[in-house]
Amino acid sequence: MTTETKRVLRTAVQFLVGLAAALPLLVHASGVPETAPGVGVGLAVAAAVTRIMAMPAVQRLLPGWLRTDDGAAG
Template sequence: MTNDTKRTIRTAVQFLVGLAAALPLLVHASGIPETAPGVGVGLAVAAAVTRLMAMPVVQRLLPGWLRTDEESTG
């Protein structure tokens, strides 16, 4: 699997984790202004997961098909 494919899969996983965290807030909210906290939570969680997945210690814990080369993550 190429690094580009791995990065695409990782980005999708990160997005889905962020969306899952924000989903209860988004469902509960009924209007656009009320969804802002849900969107903020989703973006914050997605950003946190992205940073975590870039850490070398987490890279070693990920399955081989989700790991990226050390040189290309820096």
């Protein structure tokens, strides 16, 4: 699997985790202005997951198709 494909898959996983965290707020909200907190939560969770997945210790725990390093480190 190419590095570009792995990056796309990682981004999709990170986005889905963020969306899952924000979904209850988005469903509960009825208007566009009321969804702002839900969008903020989703972005914050996605950013946190992105940062955590970049850590070398977490890289070693991820399945091969989600790793971005070559596995030689550590």
